[in-house]
Amino acid sequence: MSVPENHYHAVQFYKDDASLAKTVARFFEEGLRAGEPAVMIATPAHTKAILRTLSASGCNVRSLCRTGQLQTLDADKVMASFMGSGTVDEVRGHLEILAGHCADVGRDIASIEKTLSYPIILRDTRAAAEAAQGVQLAHNGIEDMGAAVLLGSPTEVADALHPYVELGFETFIVRMPGPYDRETIDRMAEVRELLDA
Numbered sequence: 001m002s003v004p005e006n007h008y009h010a011v012q013f014y015k016d017d018a019s020l021a022k023t024v025a026r027f028f029e030e031g032l033r034a035g036e037p038a039v040m041i042a043t044p045a046h047t048k049a050i051l052r053t054l055s056a057s058g059c060n061v062r063s064l065c066r067t068g069q070l071q072t073l074d075a076d077k078v079m080a081s082f083m084g085s086g087t088v089d090e091v092r093g094h095l096e097i098l099a100g101h102c103a104d105v106g107r108d109i110a111s112i113e114k115t116l117s118y119p120i121i122l123r124d125t126r127a128a129a130e131a132a133q134g135v136q137l138a139h140n141g142i143e144d145m146g147a148a149v150l151l152g153s154p155t156e157v158a159d160a161l162h163p164y165v166e167l168g169f170e171t172f173i174v175r176m177p178g179p180y181d182r183e184t185i186d187r188m189a190e191v192r193e194l195l196d197a
Contacts, residue, residue, distance in 0.1 A: 017049060025053035032059060032070060037105045040072045047072050071105060085118045085147045088163045095167060109168075116164055117173035119145040122187040126152040132181060140177045147175070154187055158194035165195055 014020035028038050028050070040047060051072070055061045064070035086094070095114070102109045121136075123129040129151035137143065150157045161172060174188060 017046065020046060021049035021053045025050050025057065028070070029054060029057055029059055032064060035069075037068070038070050039101065039105050040070065041075050042072070043075050046075075068104060071101070073101065085116055087148075088167070091116065091164060091169075092167060113171060114167075114169045115171040115173060116161075116169050117175050119147055119149040119175045120157055120184060120188070120191075121149065121151050121176075121181060122154055122157060122184045122191070123151075124153055126156065129153075132183075136177055136179075136181065139179060142177070145175070145177065154190035154194060158191045161191070161195060 012023065014023065024040075024042075024046075028040065031038050032054075040050065042050060051061050061070065065072065085091075095109070098112070099109045102112070121129040121132050123132055133145075133149060133151060137145070150160050164172075174184065176184065
């Protein structure tokens with residue numbers, strides 16, 4: 001896809017599904033009519049509405065999909081494949097899927113900012129981090145955080161994240177239930193310094 005000199009990233013809120021379909025279809029139509037490839041990542045209901053709007057505007061959606069100029073992907077499945085958490089091997093597998101999608105549309109996977117999200121609790125020791133986790137779980141009346149938790153010192157957490165950095169991940173989102181853990185928030189800068197070293 002060609003990148004104009006003055007490109008931008010926009011975030012837009014929609015009053016309803018009909019306005020979303022109309023606005024997104026208009027955006028796609030411009031690129032498709034210029035011969036650009038397009039990948040639509042949306043929920044099945046939104047995909048159906050956008051494709052219906054594109055068809056109504058005169059785009060031959062079946063032909064565009066058949067030739068691969070327009071690809072539609074389920075948002076939940078795609079997001080789960082590259083923005084989540086998992087073992088290094090699981091994440092590597094997700095990246096292979098993403099690389100396949102990129103190859104299909106001629107996009108360099110390196111141009112995508114890859115993000116992972118983990119519950120993280122930082123303390124001087126793993127035992128102290130586990131104790132802090134116990135307080136969070138009890139406060140929220142839950143038995144676990146729903147994902148593998150990275151616990152321990154900044155060095156231990158940086159060591160756990162380093163293999164993902166080697167896979168090309170640049171952004172790590174810290175998940176935490178309330179009450180927000182001020183010590184972890186304050187000490188994430190230490191993890192960043194270790195990853196940048």
